[in-house]
Amino acid sequence: MKELVATVKQVENIAENVWALTVTLPESAGEIKGGQFLNISTGDGSRLLKRPFGIVKAEGNDVTVCFQVKGEGTVALSQAKKGDKLAVLLPLGNGFVIPESAKNVVVIGGGVGIFPLVPVICGNKDKKFYSYIGFRNKNCACLLDEFGKSEKLTVVTDDGSLGKKNNAVNAYFEDIDNVSADLIIACGPPVMLRALKQKMQEKGVKTPCLVSLEERMGCGIGACLVCVCKKSDGSNARVCKDGPVFDINEVQL
Amino acid sequence: MANLSVEICGVKLKNPVIAASGTFGFGREFDEIYDISCIGGVSTKGLTNASRLGNPVPRIAEGHGVILNAVGLQNPGVKHFIENDLDFLKNKGVAVIANVAGSTLEDYGTICSTLDGLVDMVELNISCPNVRAGGMALGIKPENIEEVTALSKSNLKKTPLMVKLSPNVESIATNAKAAERGGADCISLVNTFTGMVIDLEKRRPVIANNTGGVSGAGIKPIALKMVYEAAHAVKIPVVGMGGIMSGKDALEFMMAGAKAVQVGTANFADALAMPKIINEMNGWLDRHGIKNVNEIVDTLQLN
Ligand SMILES: Cc1cc2nc3c(=O)[nH]c(=O)nc-3n(C[C@H](O)[C@H](O)[C@H](O)COP(=O)(O)OP(=O)(O)OC[C@H]3O[C@@H](n4cnc5c(N)ncnc54)[C@H](O)[C@@H]3O)c2cc1C
Ligand SMILES: Cc1cc2nc3c(=O)[nH]c(=O)nc-3n(C[C@H](O)[C@H](O)[C@H](O)COP(=O)(O)O)c2cc1C
Ligand code: FES
Numbered sequence: 001m002k003e004l005v006a007t008v009k010q011v012e013n014i015a016e017n018v019w020a021l022t023v024t025l026p027e028s029a030g031e032i033k034g035g036q037f038l039n040i041s042t043g044d045g046s047r048l049l050k051r052p053f054g055i056v057k058a059e060g061n062d063v064t065v066c067f068q069v070k071g072e073g074t075v076a077l078s079q080a081k082k083g084d085k086l087a088v089l090l091p092l093g094n095g096f097v098i099p100e101s102a103k104n105v106v107v108i109g110g111g112v113g114i115f116p117l118v119p120v121i122c123g124n125k126d127k128k129f130y131s132y133i134g135f136r137n138k139n140c141a142c143l144l145d146e147f148g149k150s151e152k153l154t155v156v157t158d159d160g161s162l163g164k165k166n167n168a169v170n171a172y173f174e175d176i177d178n179v180s181a182d183l184i185i186a187c188g189p190p191v192m193l194r195a196l197k198q199k200m201q202e203k204g205v206k207t208p209c210l211v212s213l214e215e216r217m218g219c220g221i222g223a224c225l226v227c228v229c230k231k232s233d234g235s236n237a238r239v240c241k242d243g244p245v246f247d248i249n250e251v252q253l
Numbered sequence: 254m255a256n257l258s259v260e261i262c263g264v265k266l267k268n269p270v271i272a273a274s275g276t277f278g279f280g281r282e283f284d285e286i287y288d289i290s291c292i293g294g295v296s297t298k299g300l301t302n303a304s305r306l307g308n309p310v311p312r313i314a315e316g317h318g319v320i321l322n323a324v325g326l327q328n329p330g331v332k333h334f335i336e337n338d339l340d341f342l343k344n345k346g347v348a349v350i351a352n353v354a355g356s357t358l359e360d361y362g363t364i365c366s367t368l369d370g371l372v373d374m375v376e377l378n379i380s381c382p383n384v385r386a387g388g389m390a391l392g393i394k395p396e397n398i399e400e401v402t403a404l405s406k407s408n409l410k411k412t413p414l415m416v417k418l419s420p421n422v423e424s425i426a427t428n429a430k431a432a433e434r435g436g437a438d439c440i441s442l443v444n445t446f447t448g449m450v451i452d453l454e455k456r457r458p459v460i461a462n463n464t465g466g467v468s469g470a471g472i473k474p475i476a477l478k479m480v481y482e483a484a485h486a487v488k489i490p491v492v493g494m495g496g497i498m499s500g501k502d503a504l505e506f507m508m509a510g511a512k513a514v515q516v517g518t519a520n521f522a523d524a525l526a527m528p529k530i531i532n533e534m535n536g537w538l539d540r541h542g543i544k545n546v547n548e549i550v551d552t553l554q555l556n
Contacts, residue, residue: 001285002286003524045522046317048315049313050521215311216310216314217313224324225278227313
């Protein structure tokens with residue numbers, strides 16, 4: 001974990017309201033695992049909190065995140081200029097730990113939840129990925145080249161403008177008999193993860209499943225207890241430090 | 254290099270920069286980023302007799318120059334702290350200040366006697382809602398402050414007592430005097446200001462608890478005035494905080510009368526905030542030919 005001042009290398013609009021931001025770190029931040037995230041300042045001292053984003057790509061000292069414009073902070077980041085200095089804290093969280101034994105991995109992602117999944121697919125060449133990715137519409141679709149590295153890619157949209165009109169969870173369950181997965185990994189809005197958990201219970205799917213959660217953060221490193229989620233036993237876990245990746249049965253969604 | 258060491262009611266700190274309660278946990282996480290033995294002290298996450306799960310999420314929101322939090326005193330309980338975290342902090346060579354809270358008056362007595370002799374200082378958080386005060390914080394009315402201070406002090410035979418004042422009060426000077434009368438060895442201020450942040454589209458407050466405590470850069474001018482007032486109302490030492498983001502901010506608090514400072518929200522904006530603040534203080538003192546940081550305390554000249 002390092003607090004560094006990074007230099008903006010590129011800011012690129014990759015889909016409607018979605019931007020890819022690449023920054024160059026002054027030194028290596030150490031090993032970065034798929035599903036880990038970073039906290040980045042928005043460049044304006046009046047916004048005291050850094051924003052958390054999944055790390056999509058790490059190459060040398062260049063790190064890329066992709067983000068949807070939501071509020072003031074992401075507006076500012078989308079307007080960052082090459083050469084701007086932004087403070088970053090990284091790498092954060094546990095990331096997706098894919099067991100050696102898992103050979104066939106189902107990937108389910110919705111909306112901005114697809115980003116932390118990209119490095120898992122790109123970084124585990126010995127595994128086969130079966131990806132089910134949902135977007136609002138075709139203008140929101142992005143990173144299809146990266147997801148295209150999957151053994152099989154199913155893209156769906158809320159309005160049917162790209163792929164079938166469906167959501168990512170249903171798309172997987174409609175296809176479930178065609179894939180024998182040893183692991184499911186998922187990231188997306190809370191409604192998507194709840195639907196996934198419910199469907200798995202309904203259909204008696206026992207495949208191990210890892211989900212990546214989001215929560216508003218303070219420190220990002222586990223010190224302030226701002227970002228907690230509820231574990232199944234009623235205790236709290238810190239999304240930033242104990243997560244953001246949890247076993248789906250370990251947390252209340 | 255100026256001499257930065259300070260002494261507050263018998264406790265020696267290698268420099269006057271202390272991590273503020275609730276923003277630094279028990280120090281372990283920040284120690285993964287830098288060796289925290291370079292800071293003067295750590296005020297722990299607010300401890301209670303029994304463990305607490307805290308409030309529902311979201312627990313944090315943001316405004317211009319400020320943040321708002323309502324963590325609700327999530328903590329593993331004082332015994333867990335003593336068994337699992339105290340030695341780590343002690344081995345780091347930082348002054349260990351146990352920040353404590355209770356929901357009844359008696360809670361404060363119990364937790365103080367549990368910690369007596371084990372930590373360098375006990376800091377009373379009297380800003381949380383309290384049964385005794387009818388759900389209001391004990392830190393609002395001077396008579397309540399004096400009572401909880403006296404009870405806590407009577408349970409601390411070895412460890413000095415710091416009382417942390419709430420800024421959400423009628424007169425900070427009156428409350429500082431009440432803590433002094435109750436037997437406080439020193440006071441710290443400010444705790445957070447009560448506030449609200451609204452999500453206009455959802456027509457709801459952002460945080461689950463609706464209201465929360467405001468901290469960060471934006472509260473500094475208000476905190477500075479309160480620290481000045483408190484420091485001039487009492488004879489016991491004062492530790493100042495509220496929106497300190499830089500070495501200059503820290504020196505301003507000391508100039509206003511604080512013997513040491515605490516740094517909270519700045520740790521979120523920049524995980525290296527405290528070592529940077531210490532360096533900046535050093536740089537400023539060197540540039541001004543000041544050999545000892547204590548020389549700056551209470552040197553403010555009014556217009
Ligand atoms: C571990 C993690 C990974 C994430 N990865 C991505 C990603 O790869 N791409 C992406 O587009 N988004 C991601 N998000 C969500 C992203 O952090 C928020 O959309 C962003 O912080 C919004 O900032 P803002 O200033 O535009 O919004 P505002 O609403 O103005 O932000 C106000 C405050 O709320 C916080 N906040 C608002 N929404 C969220 C949220 N959903 N989660 C956490 N904090 C929030 C902000 O960080 C800020 O502190 C991730 C969140 C987490 C926790
Ligand atoms: C997330 C968070 C948690 C806090 N928890 C506590 C606490 O447990 N006990 C306490 O006395 N103060 C707590 N505080 C208040 C701080 O210690 C400090 O008084 C306040 O934030 C003002 O300083 P700052 O502007 O430097 O943050 C908390 C503040 C924050 C931001
Ligand atoms: S954000 Fe501070 S503990 Fe997670």
